[in-house]
Amino acid sequence: MDDEEVSDAEAAEDEKWLASLPPSQRALVGMMLDRLVDAENDSTYRPDYR
Numbered sequence: 001m002d003d004e005e006v007s008d009a010e011a012a013e014d015e016k017w018l019a020s021l022p023p024s025q026r027a028l029v030g031m032m033l034d035r036l037v038d039a040e041n042d043s044t045y046r047p048d049y050r
Helices: 008-020 023-041
Strands: none
Touching: 008 023
16 A cells, blocks of 8 residues: 555645544544554455455
């Protein structure tokens, strides 16, 4: 995955969007983001493996 930099304005917009979600949806988004980060850092992750 690309290591693109996010501008402060983009980060603030994303934080505002996340804060606007109901708590349950915010928690789900957080769990999904955590999993994506874990998968990116896990050298054994193979999404195309069958």
